[in-house]
Amino acid sequence: MNILLLGMTGRTGSEIAKLALEDKHQVTALVRTPEKITVNDENLSIIKGNVTVKVDIERAVKNADVVISALNTDGGAALTQSMPLIIDAMNAEGIKRIVTIGTAGILQSRVESDVLRYQSSESKRKLTRAAEEHHKTYLMLEESELDWTVVCPTYLPDGEAVGKCREERDFLPEGGKKITVGDTAVFVYKQLESDEYIKSRVGIAY
Template identity: 60%
Template sequence: MQLLVLGATGRVGSHIITLALQGGHHVTALVRNPEKINKRHDRLTVIQGNVLESEDLLRAIQGVDAVISALNTDGTTTLSKSMPLLINAMGQEGLKRIITVGTAGILQSRTEPEKLRYQSSESRRKSTRAAEEHEQVYTLLKGSTLEWTIVCPTYLPDGEVCGNYRVERDVLPEGGTEITVGDTAEFTYRQLSDRRFINARVGICY
């Protein structure tokens, strides 16, 4: 399979590239700073570009079978502003499958089901800016014709793949407090072949 990975220089994105290459896939990474990718592989193509430029996205997406986005908010609006461009580029290429990494804040609240977690008393975070960015992406994907999955981890410490985690559609599994970067990447990568969570958010935690 030919994959486009966005956010490839981040913590989760770099793990996803490693897993995809180990799985025999061809990977294209669209990055602003190619020097930040220290991997060299004959199935890895690194393209310098910006997700806020339609031409760069179209160049990177040619011949791709699926997109995995591990873009984070970085204190900017890049996440929400790039998604309409990405949806448009995928439409032009006739591409359907996209898997993104979001945040547990955009899952439904268990205590206040009419609210998202970040809007409810379940959330302990004082700042809601990142969750609001991810909510915009969720809204855009819901309104598209794509086959999307949003993986929604809670607190995300560094750590390798353990494999012993819990997932649940649209809510965070009860009592969950954290999930490592490695396990988040592993579950995200597995969505390429797992169609149980098409057009759904997935809460993931230990």
């Protein structure tokens, strides 16, 4: 499988790359700073570029079978600027499958059924800018014709995979407080072989 991985230099993206390369998939990473990648693998191709630049996205998407986005909000608008470019490039190349990492804030609230967690008293975060960015990109995917899945982990400390977590469509599993980077990467990676959550958000936590 040829996987385009966006966000490989991040915590979760680097773990996803490790899993894919261990399984001998071809991985293409589009990154601004290639020198941050210390992995040396014959199945890894690195393209220097920016996810908010149309030609860079178009170049990276060529020959991909699937796209994984582990991009974070990066304190700016990279998510909302890049997603239209990603969708257009995938459509142009006939690629359907994309798995992205969101935030538990964009799952449905259990206490206020008509809003999302970040918009409700369920969320303890005072700052909502990152959740708003993720919300906008989720809406773009929802309006697209792609086979998308948005994986929404809760608090994400560093840590290796323990090999199990709870999952729930559209909601954060009740009482879920955290999930490690390692188990988040494993769950995201597994979605490439699963159609269970196509066109869905899925909350994950221990």
